[in-house]
Amino acid sequence: MGFEEMWAALLPVGRDPVTGGYHRFAWTPPELECRAWFLSEARRRDLDVEHDANGNMFAWWLPDGGSRDAFPAEGAVVTGSHLDSVPGGGAFDGPLGVVSAFAAVDRLRERGARPRRPIGIAVFAEEEGARFGVACLGSRLLTGAIDPARARALTDGDGHTFAEVLHNAGLDPGAIGPDEDLLGRIGCFVELHVEQGRALREPVGVASSIIPHGRWRFDFGGEGDHAGTTRLADRRDPMLPFAGMVIAAREAAERNGTVATVGKVRVVPGGVNAIASSVTAWLDARGPDDAAVRRTVKEVDEAARVAARPHRVSVDLAEESYTEIVDFNAALRDRIAGTLGGPPVLPTGAGHDAGVLAARVPAAMLFVRNPTGVSHSPAEFAEPADCLAGVEALTAVLDDLACG
Missing domain, CATH: 3.30.70.360 (Alpha-Beta Plaits)
Structure with a gap:
């Protein structure tokens, strides 16, 4: 299944038929449907699926004969994003990075690439903070950036605590928090995301930093x-x-x-x-x-x-x-920019899971051009040709980092 088919499959999920905006809040039926889509796409490719204690999901393409228990010393190359949305959000914020990750893996396989490092596709929980008020909650818990006790006590608009919602989803609220084993298996993280502004004039750019x-x-x-x-x-x-x-x-x-x-x-x-x-x-x-x-x-x-x-x-x-200000790993940023032939490098005012993970592992971001400059709105947009350019860019980056 190519990028266009995967994109079409996700497009109706959680979309308001009147406004066109998306309502995919963490662990509500639309977001759960997105999670089911992710698991289906991972299994379609025979990827090894992992759920961590914080509600994050990972799909691993492991080197031949490899296993999650025997990662190489340099660790895995992980990409992906999130599937939840802000109230009335756009289609591209989050899902573009996840769909592009599957499409990039498909292209590497079609070209006969054989990764020497595992490639992971991640979906982080409650990135927008639309339900429980803390953005990037899944990645904050994973990296230890938020106290688990505080996270368990967070409540949504209906008074349900994060602990209750996790329990109802089949997760143990007492187990949430930093996962040093999982972090130790990640060598670097590269997140592809639609640009949330008007600064990018070319189809694909690279992030330099995230402002405070x-x-x-x-x-x-x-x-x-x-x-x-x-x-x-x-x-x-x-x-x-x-x-x-x-x-x-x-x-x-x-x-x-x-x-x-x-x-x-x-x-x-x-x-x-x-x-x-x-x-x-x-x-x-x-x-x-x-x-x-x-x-x-x-x-x-x-x-x-x-x-x-x-x-x-x-x-x-x-x-x-x-x-605080996040400066992405300079060596990784420069390597990616070199692989892509010198694309624009620009800062962003939007927060991302990559910014949280950057405190623990080398992290970087790719941006896909947004001609309207509008985000967190149904008007958020990226041209199909630019989305495919993003897939090609991510494919090249994964090839260099994991297969080279």
Whole structure:
């Protein structure tokens, strides 16, 4: 089955028939269907399938006579991405890297390549953080970047804990956490991904770095009451300082040369004719350096507290995740760029599993051009010819790293 057929098979899964956006949240039926597709494609190729304790999946093409218990000293070459999505997301973010990985393995086999190092195709769990709030949760657990106890206690919008969801999926919540054996078998990781911006002018590029980024939760506590009978002077309305916080985020980002976004908010009780008792809002902030991002968040926090005082509203701030600047392994990056004949090398403002894994193993990224520059939206797009160019690029990289 070629790239186009695999892509067509995944395209309808979790797609909203009205908006065209995708809703593939971790361990919900659409994402489970994507996982089943992955397992089917792996078995179709007689790849060795492995599930780790954190919900990540791997499909291994092992050298002739090899086994997972006898990896070479230099370790496996792993590629892949994720299959979950943001709410109303695009088709390419994540799945493009997984489909391309299978297609690259097919092309290597068609050319008679014989890997001397295992080639792995990975699917990481809850990369977007759309269900449990922490991005790259599967890779963070694998590498030890998040405390397992904290991960078990994370809750989704319906109040289900991560531990409960894992248990219902047949996994042991008590076993989650760093997997040194698995990490020790990975020699390097190369993730192919659609570009999430307008910087790439050629079909394929190579990532240089990921800029600092994080997520913060603001909790505004007020007092619920009747919208028609409560005097303005008597109100403790958390929506007012929340509104000030949204405006402050834009202003702080402009001052500090960063980007700041409030894209998710939860209002309790959420009635049209009721004053809210509480508001929870999430701030996403990213920038060229740690100081600029931290300064942005500090200024937003201060502005929110100033706005809250006259309304007698409490404000609490919690950091849910933060990733400092990630510079991808220079030797691996340069080797890949040489293999591909000198493609553009560019940074990205989007977080990825490759950025998390980079703390433990040499990691790199390939980008496929996005002509619209839009991502996390149904308008996200890559031309078929560029997708196939990405497959060819990934094939060449795997050939060089694993078969050369």
